[in-house]
Amino acid sequence: MLESHLLIAANSSRVKSEKSARVQGMQYKIMIVVGARPNFMKAAPLIAALHNYNDCRERTRFGGTAACLGYVLVHTGQHYDGRMSGRFFEDLGLPPPNVNLGVGSKSHATQTAEIMQKFEPVLSQEQPNAVIVVGDVNSTLACSLVAAKTVFKPSDTRPLIVHVEAGLRSFDRLMPEECNRVVTDHLADMLFATENSGVTNLVKEGISKDRIYFVGNTMVDSLVASKERARHSTILGQLGLQSASNGNGCRTVPAPYAVLTLHRPSNVDNRDVFVNILDGLKDLIAQCPVIFPCHPRTSARIREFALEHYFVTNGHGSNAQSTRGINLIQPLGYLDFLCLMMHARLVVTDSGGVQEETTCLRVPCVTVRENTERPVTFTCGTNVIAGTKKDSIRKAVERQMQSTAIACTPDKWDGKAAARIVDAIALELQKRSAAGHSGIKSPCDLATADGPRDERASNSVPKNSGPARERLEL
Ligand code: UD1
Ligand code: UDP
Numbered sequence: 515m516l517e518s519h520l521l522i523a524a525n526s527s528r529v530k531s532e533k534s535a536r537v538q539g540m541q542y543k544i545m546i547v548v549g550a551r552p553n554f555m556k557a558a559p560l561i562a563a564l565h566n567y568n569d570c571r572e573r574t575r576f577g578g579t580a581a582c583l584g585y586v587l588v589h590t591g592q593h594y595d596g597r598m599s600g601r602f603f604e605d606l607g608l609p610p611p612n613v614n615l616g617v618g619s620k621s622h623a624t625q626t627a628e629i630m631q632k633f634e635p636v637l638s639q640e641q642p643n644a645v646i647v648v649g650d651v652n653s654t655l656a657c658s659l660v661a662a663k664t665v666f667k668p669s670d671t672r673p674l675i676v677h678v679e680a681g682l683r684s685f686d687r688l689m690p691e692e693c694n695r696v697v698t699d700h701l702a703d704m705l706f707a708t709e710n711s712g713v714t715n716l717v718k719e720g721i722s723k724d725r726i727y728f729v730g731n732t733m734v735d736s737l738v739a740s741k742e743r744a745r746h747s748t749i750l751g752q753l754g755l756q757s758a759s760n761g762n763g764c765r766t767v768p769a770p771y772a773v774l775t776l777h778r779p780s781n782v783d784n785r786d787v788f789v790n791i792l793d794g795l796k797d798l799i800a801q802c803p804v805i806f807p808c809h810p811r812t813s814a815r816i817r818e819f820a821l822e823h824y825f826v827t828n829g830h831g832s833n834a835q836s837t838r839g840i841n842l843i844q845p846l847g848y849l850d851f852l853c854l855m856m857h858a859r860l861v862v863t864d865s866g867g868v869q870e871e872t873t874c875l876r877v878p879c880v881t882v883r884e885n886t887e888r889p890v891t892f893t894c895g896t897n898v899i900a901g902t903k904k905d906s907i908r909k910a911v912e913r914q915m916q917s918t919a920i921a922c923t924p925d926k927w928d929g930k931a932a933a934r935i936v937d938a939i940a941l942e943l944q945k946r947s948a949a950g951h952s953g954i955k956s957p958c959d960l961a962t963a964d965g966p967r968d969e970r971a972s973n974s975v976p977k978n979s980g981p982a983r984e985r986l987e988l
Contacts, residue, residue: 541582542943545642545673548611549592549629549653552733552867554602555848556648556678559735559932561585561608567936581940586640590629590653591616595810597845605848606736622652622690629656634664637673641666643943643953644674647698648732650682650691650866654698662701671953674946676939678732680705681712682866682887688780691866692887703954704942706935708733708870709890709924729934730926733867737874738929740852747853749846753805754833755857768857770802774840777809778864780902781882785819787902791882792824794900794907795840795862801915803834804862805854807846816842860914862907869897876921878914882907896921 544564548557564583589611593599603610615632617625629652637645637660645661647654654677664672680699684692699705699716707713708731716726750756755771774795782788798804806825808816816822825842828834834841846854852871855861861872862880869888872879873895880900881891891897896919900910926934946953 540944540947541584542643542940543640544583544585544939545588545637545640545645546585547588547590547633547645547647547653547657549590549617550649550651551593551598551602551845552865553648553651553653554599554606554608555736555867556732557587557646558606558608559732559739560646560648560678560935561587562739563932563936566933567940581944583936583940586613586642587611588633588636588657589614590633590657591618592625592629592651592653594618597847598810601847606740626652626656629653630660633657633660637661637664638666642673644676644704644939646676646678646939647702648678650679650695650698652690652694655694658698658701666953669953669955671955673953674704674939674942675702675954676704676706676935677702678706678935679708679712680726681707681714681716682709683711683715684885684887686885690779695887704939706931706938708927708931709888711889727934727938728926729938730928730931731870731924732931732935733870734874734927735929735932736848737852737871740849741856744849744852744856747850749850749853750857753841753843753854755803755805770859771834771857772798772802772804772860772862773854773858774804774806774861775809775863775865775868776806776882777811778883779811781864782812782815785815785821788815788819788821790904791902791907792821792840794882794904795911797908798860798862798911798915799839802859803838804840805834805858806840806842807844807851807854808842809845860911862911869895870927872896873921874923874927878917880907880910880914890924894922894924 546557546560548554564585567583587609591614602608613636615629617628617632619625620628633656645657647658658675658677661673661675666672677698680702682695686692699719699721703725705716705721705726707716707726707728710728713726713728717723750768755768776782776791780787781791795804816825824840826837826839827842828837855871855877856875858877860878860880861868862882863869864882866888869879869881869886869891873891876896879891879897881897882900882902884901886892886897886899892899898910898914900907
């Protein structure tokens with residue numbers, strides 16, 4: 515709590531002192547955009563890393579004048595319920611957003627357009643040197659598109675566009691997120707990849723290696739930072755999952771249970787697909803309770819398709835262990851959900867983030883999708899891609915329930931991704947300042963796959979910029 519207050523105080527005083535919008539000299543303003551649930555876990559470590567960067571005197575280690583990185587947090591309001599948004603600010607110690615665009619739920623086109631419309635004046639008013647967008651939601655696409663087309667006066671520049679979690683590809687353009695990823699990556703100036711496949715995909719798509727950084731995963735940074743606190747969650751007790759003795763009667767240990775999350779439109783917006791998935795879990799239900807913190811999209815479909823009979827809805831405080839079935843509960847806060855995952859025998863999901871978190875926690879995961887944009891979770895981690903047919907799900911569940919496979923932690927998933935990102939942004943802004951302006955002024959400012967930056971930009975790279983680049987490693 516104290517940590518969260520400090521962040522809030524630091525952030526609001528910083529914003530006040532930068533009211534004049536454009537930051538002078540070696541002071542830079544970074545705008546961070548969040549909108550939907552998974553964005554909060556990806557953005558929180560970036561804010562912590564910005565504070566650390568500013569606090570760290572060692573930042574002069576590259577020989578340059580130390581930069582000061584202020585930030586403005588913009589929430590688009592794509593997610594707005596306490597359980598989908600507010601709770602995560604508490605759990606992650608995030609400061610309240612400086613601006614909330616309050617967009618809410620709409621069709622894709624209307625939601626994206628409304629975010630763009632409401633984001634544009636905020637961007638013009640604040641004139642940040644960089645805009646960081648994370649992940650692949652509509653807010654990510656909308657704000658990067660606005661940033662790409664903006665022109666600040668009188669400098670005639672636009673902000674640097676930074677995409678965190680760049681390069682992931684499911685190669686399925688029917689997924690709204692895939693469209694968002696592809697467009698955002700092709701608009702971004704700095705692309706931070708979470709896994710090697712991301713770097714490979716971006717290079718194949720013709721994006722210059724100069725703009726791609728393999729840094730690890732900020733969602734994993736949040737997990738590393740929150741794991742200990744999550745252990746103190748009382749959620750297992752609340753769900754009646756802590757009733758088994760450890761054998762000597764001294765202490766209770768979690769009873770075996772599985773966790774389910776489902777919210778992809780391709781899985782839950784089509785009744786037949788949804789029913790197939792639920793039928794594929796019948797053997798699992800016979801073995802242990804399944805806890806299902808249900809996304810609001812999915813709750814709405816359960817009602818619309820009259821699927822209530824597939825679930826038990828005792829809620830918190832009941833004994834899930836003695837109530838076999840799919841226990842439908844409200845979406846959980848981050849710490850409670852982490853606690854639930856880390857003690858689970860198995861997680862069945864269609865979430866992108868949950869595939870990564872189970873890999874880190876070494877909990878077997880069955881992904882009910884035909885593909886994943888996160889292949890490292892099955893090449894290195896605990897994930898199995900089951901498809902959405904009941905038989906393939908049943909087999910994957912059976913295999914994973916008996917799994918003794920030893921997973922490894924993917925490269926650079928070490929809790930330090932955000933620090934790498936902030937170092938790289940600071941360096942890039944300093945290089946650009948040395949070239950005369952910290953924003954993007956013309957197409958020549960951008961490295962392309964066909965050639966290097968223009969003479970002006972490449973000549974301006976300080977000779978002492980080596981160490982950071984080496985540390986980032988392509
Ligand atoms: C969005 C993202 C998806 C991400 C997911 C994380 C896009 C295209 N999709 O999907 O990539 O995996 O968030 O959870 O950006 N709703 C509420 N309260 C809320 C938010 C939503 O009731 O706070 C309900 C509304 O009925 C809404 C529906 O959920 O229509 C879907 O919300 P929306 O943000 O459109 O998409 P998600 O399915 O949440
Ligand atoms: N999560 C949570 N509570 C829940 C379900 C998920 O805190 O009830 C967290 C989960 O730990 C992960 C993130 O939400 O950090 C994943 O978000 P989501 O599945 O909504 O989106 P996706 O990753 O599929 O885009």
